[in-house]
Amino acid sequence: MSWQARRVVTLLTREGCHLCEQAKPVVAEICSETGAELREIDVDTDPQLRAEYGDRLPVFLVDGREHGYWRVEEDRLRAALSA
16 A cells, blocks of 8 residues: 655635635635645735735645635646545
């Protein structure tokens, strides 16, 4: 049996962001289905993240690499986490 590291989805958000609020439950559900770990970071807590992402939120990272932003592409995210 091969050992595989748990995948990590990082959701970059901002308080008061309506798209972020819509994305959270969708990403959480997909992570639950696939066994991925979900982490959420408020970009306003980190000046470098705030400068890099500005208003292009939410942003979805899979294992530290940008996977998408604004809207969750559910099938694409599931496929990335299942690969």
